[in-house]
Amino acid sequence: MSKHLNHIEPYSPQFGTMVPMGFQKFLRTCVLWQIVRFVAINIRMTILILKSHH
Amino acid sequence: MARLVIMGGGVAGHTAASFARKWLGKEHEVVVVTPNSQWNWIPSNIWVGVGGMKKKEVIFPLAPVYKKVGIDYRQAKAVSINPEGKDGSDDAFITIEYTGQDKEGQSEELTYDYLINSTGPKLNFGATEGLGIGTEMGTHTVSVCTADHAEHANHELQACIAKMRAGERQTFLIGTGHGMCTCQGAAFEYIFNIEHTLKAEGVRDMADIIFITNESFLGDFGMGGIHFSMGGYATSSKVFAESLYAERGMDWILGAHVNKVEEGKVTYESLDGEIDEQEFDFAMLIPPFAGVGIKAYAKDGSDITDTIFAPNGFMKVDANYNAGAYENWKPSDWPRTLQNQDYKNIFAAGIAFAPPHTISKPMSSPNGTPINPTPPRTGMPSAMMGKAVAGSICDMIKGAPEPTHTASMAEMGAACVASAGKGLFSGTAAAMTVYPIIPDFEKYPGTGRDLNGTTGELGLAAHWIKHILHFGFLWKAKLKPGWTLIPE
Numbered sequence: 001m002s003k004h005l006n007h008i009e010p011y012s013p014q015f016g017t018m019v020p021m022g023f024q025k026f027l028r029t030c031v032l033w034q035i036v037r038f039v040a041i042n043i044r045m046t047i048l049i050l051k052s053h054h
Numbered sequence: 055m056a057r058l059v060i061m062g063g064g065v066a067g068h069t070a071a072s073f074a075r076k077w078l079g080k081e082h083e084v085v086v087v088t089p090n091s092q093w094n095w096i097p098s099n100i101w102v103g104v105g106g107m108k109k110k111e112v113i114f115p116l117a118p119v120y121k122k123v124g125i126d127y128r129q130a131k132a133v134s135i136n137p138e139g140k141d142g143s144d145d146a147f148i149t150i151e152y153t154g155q156d157k158e159g160q161s162e163e164l165t166y167d168y169l170i171n172s173t174g175p176k177l178n179f180g181a182t183e184g185l186g187i188g189t190e191m192g193t194h195t196v197s198v199c200t201a202d203h204a205e206h207a208n209h210e211l212q213a214c215i216a217k218m219r220a221g222e223r224q225t226f227l228i229g230t231g232h233g234m235c236t237c238q239g240a241a242f243e244y245i246f247n248i249e250h251t252l253k254a255e256g257v258r259d260m261a262d263i264i265f266i267t268n269e270s271f272l273g274d275f276g277m278g279g280i281h282f283s284m285g286g287y288a289t290s291s292k293v294f295a296e297s298l299y300a301e302r303g304m305d306w307i308l309g310a311h312v313n314k315v316e317e318g319k320v321t322y323e324s325l326d327g328e329i330d331e332q333e334f335d336f337a338m339l340i341p342p343f344a345g346v347g348i349k350a351y352a353k354d355g356s357d358i359t360d361t362i363f364a365p366n367g368f369m370k371v372d373a374n375y376n377a378g379a380y381e382n383w384k385p386s387d388w389p390r391t392l393q394n395q396d397y398k399n400i401f402a403a404g405i406a407f408a409p410p411h412t413i414s415k416p417m418s419s420p421n422g423t424p425i426n427p428t429p430p431r432t433g434m435p436s437a438m439m440g441k442a443v444a445g446s447i448c449d450m451i452k453g454a455p456e457p458t459h460t461a462s463m464a465e466m467g468a469a470c471v472a473s474a475g476k477g478l479f480s481g482t483a484a485a486m487t488v489y490p491i492i493p494d495f496e497k498y499p500g501t502g503r504d505l506n507g508t509t510g511e512l513g514l515a516a517h518w519i520k521h522i523l524h525f526g527f528l529w530k531a532k533l534k535p536g537w538t539l540i541p542e
Contacts (some may be wrong), residue, residue: 007303014300017293028482028513038515041485045469045519048487048507049541052438052466 056082056451059148059166061132061348063088063116065096065433066404067172069440069542072533075125077448084124085164089131089153091115093531094201097433098524100243102204103338104211104251106476109201112528119533128164129154131346132173135362136163137397138353146399168447171369171402172440175343178232184315185231185341194315195231195337198244207338211248214336218252218260224335227320229266231339233311233425236276237432238267239470241340242295246474248338249302250481265299265306266332266339268425270325270417272296272306276427278414280488281501282510288501291486294510298484307332309417311425312339327420343405343428345369361396368408370394371401375408380415385464385494387411391457392443399450401443403461404436413492434468435461435491437542464492467507473520485509485516 004021008014020028027033058074060067063086075084092113101107120127130150139145147165152158177199179186186192196207214224228245230238245265252258265272273279273291280291299306309325319333345367350359363369371394374387387410394400402408409429418424431439442461449458467489475481487509493502501508530540 004301008300013296013306014303017296017300019297019300029479031479031514034514034518037511037513038518041511041515041519044487044507044509046541048467048469048489051489051507 056167057085057165058083058168058170058447058451059085059087059164060170060172061087061148062172062174062404062406063090063093064172064174064404064436066174066406066436066440067170068093068531069437070170070172070403070444071120071125072123072537073441073444074448075123076538077444078451080124082451083126085126085128085166086116086120087128087130087132087148087150087164088116089129091117091129091154092201093119095524095528095531096199099198099201099204100240100247100473101476102201103196103198103207103244104247104476105208106247106251109205113201114528114532119531123533128152130157130162132348133161134349134351135169135400136351136353137169137362137400140353140355146397167399168451169400170440170443170447171348171400171406172404172436173346173348173406175405176346176367177341178344179341181234181342181344182232182312182315185312185339191341192315194317195339197341198240198338199340210336211251215252215255215257217335218257221260223260223262225262225264225333227264227266227332227334227337227339229307229310229339230268230427231312231315232342233268233323233423234428235268235340235342236428236430237340237343238269238275238427239430239472241265241267241338242275243472243474244338245304246298246302246472249304250475254475254480263302263304264332264334265304266310266312266320266322267306267308268310269414269427270309270425272299272308274414274427276412276414276430277488277491278493278502280486280508280510281503281505282486282508283505284510288505291510298512309425311419311423315339323419323421323423323425325417325419325425345406345408362394362400364408366408369400369402369406370396371407373408373410375410377410383411385462385490385492388462388464388492390460390462390465391446392439392461393446393457401447403439403443405431407431407439429463431463433470434542435463435466438466441542462492464490464494466491471516471520471523473517475517478518478521479514481517482512482514483516483520484512485519
C-alpha cells in the first residue's frame with residue numbers, strides 16, 4: 001500500500017495533500033465501473049447544459 | 055434585408071454565425087470576418103503538443119463550410135469600427151484588411167446592421183520580456199495556443215525525450231508566463247500530458263516537472279477555486295489539484311509573475327515580493343491575453359475607442375464596470391445580453407467582451423505588482439454566448455425591440471475535461487463541472503456554487519468524454535448533418 005506514497009517527502013508541499021492509493025487507482029481504470037461513471041458524468045453534464053441555456 | 059457582420063471565427067463567432075445563418079431567412083446576410091483560413095478545435099492542441107495527434111486532425115478549412123451554408127466569408131482582420139457611419143452616410147461600417155483570398159493587404163469598408171465582436175484574444179507574448187515580441191512567440195519557450203504552436207511544442211518535447219534517453223536529465227516548466235494570465239486549465243492539462251508522455255516513453259525518472267502559476271493556490275483556475283461534492287465532503291479544488299500533482303511527483307510554484315524569460319531560465323516575482331529564478335530545459339508558458347486592438351471612430355472621425363473598448367482592448371457590454379472593491383462584487387455585475395450600451399446594434403461574445411472584474415480575488419505583491427488570474431471565458435461559455443447573441447440579433451432583425459436571449463456567466467455552468475494521455479484505455483482525465491461559473495455567495499453560502507452541479511472526478515470515463523468532445527465538436531463546427539443536436 002505504501003508504494004503509492006514512496007515519492008512523497010515529509011514536509012514537502014506534496015506532504016500536505018491527499019494521495020490516492022490502490023483501490024482508488026483501480027477504480028479509475030476499471031472498465032465496468034468507468035462505464036457506470038461515463039453514464040453518470042454525461043447525465044450530469046446534460047443537466048448542467050439545460051440549466052445554463054436561457 | 056439586414057446584414058449581420060461577425061468579427062472573428064473562433065468558438066463564439068463560428069457558433070453565432072452558424073445559428074444566425076440557420077435562423078435567418080436567405081434575404082438576410084451573415085458575414086464572417088476572420089484572419090484565419092482554418093478553424094482550430096483548440097482543446098485538442100494539447101494532444102498535438104505531445105505528439106498524440108497531428109495538426110491536421112484539429113483544424114479544417116473554413117471556406118468550404120461557409121460556402122455550403124451560405125455564409126459570406128472574408129479572410130481578413132477587422133481594423134476599426136465606425137458605428138455612426140462617416141461624412142455623407144449614416145451607415146455603420148467596419149474597416150477590414152484582407153489576409154487571404156488573393157487580396158492580402160487590401161482594405162475594404164463593410165457596412166452592417168448588426169455587429170458581433172468575437173475576435174478572441176491577442177496572444178500578448180510581448181507583455182513579458184523574452185517571452186516574445188507583440189503577438190509573436192519568442193524562441194526560449196513553447197506554447198499550445200495555436201495548432202502551429204502545439205506542433206512546434208511537440209518537436210521540442212521529442213528533442214528533450216531524445217536527450218533523456220541519452221542520459222541527460224531535463225527540467226520541464228509548464229504554466230503561465232505573466233502575472234495576469236488566464237487559461238490555467240490549458241497549462242494544467244498540458245503538464246499532465248507531458249508527464250503521461252514521459253512515463254509512456256520510459257524516461258519519467260529523468261525528468262523534473264514543475265508547474266508555475268499566477269494562481270495563489272493550485273486549483274484556483276481563475277474562478278477563485280471551486281468546491282466539489284466528493285465522497286460526502288465539499289472538497290476544495292485546491293486539495294483536488296494538489297492531489298493530482300502530488301500523485302505524479304510534480305512540484306509547483308504559486309503566485310508567480312514571470313517578468314523575464316531567457317534561454318533556459320525564467321525570473322519571477324512572487325506574491326510575497328521575492329524575486330526568484332527557475333531554470334528549465336523545456337518551458338510551455340501561456341501568454342497573457344488582450345483585446346486585438348480594434349479602433350473605433352465617431353462620424354466626425356474622432357477616436358471613440360475608449361467609449362467602446364475597455365483599456366485592455368476588450369469590448370464594453372452590459373456589465374457593471376464600477377463594482378469597486380472585491381467585497382462589493384455581485385453576480386449581477388456580469389453581463390447578461392452582451393450588448394454594447396452605447397451602440398445597441400453591437401454585441402460581444404466569448405473572450406472579446408470586457409469582464410467587469412476578475413473572478414478570483416485580486417492580489418498583488420508588496421511591490422504593487424498585480425498577480426492574479428484573469429477570468430476564463432473560453433470553450434463552453436464562449437459558445438453559449440455566441441448562440442445567445444445570435445438569437446437576440448435574429449429576433450431584433452425580426453422586430454424585437456431589445457435582446458431576447460441572455461448568457462450571463464453568473465447564470466451558466468461550465469464543464470471542463472482535462473485529459474492525460476490519448477489512448478482509450480491508457481489515458482485518464484479529470485472531468486469537472488461547475489455551476490454557476492461566477493460564485494454566488496448569497497444563493498450558495500460558503501462555497502458560492504451549487505454542490506449538486508459542481509463536481510470533479512478522475513478516470514477513464516472522463517477520458518472517453520474528451521474523445522467524444524473532440525470528434526463531436528469538430529462534426530458540429532463543420533456543420534455536418536445533425537450539428538444542432540450537439541449542445542454547446
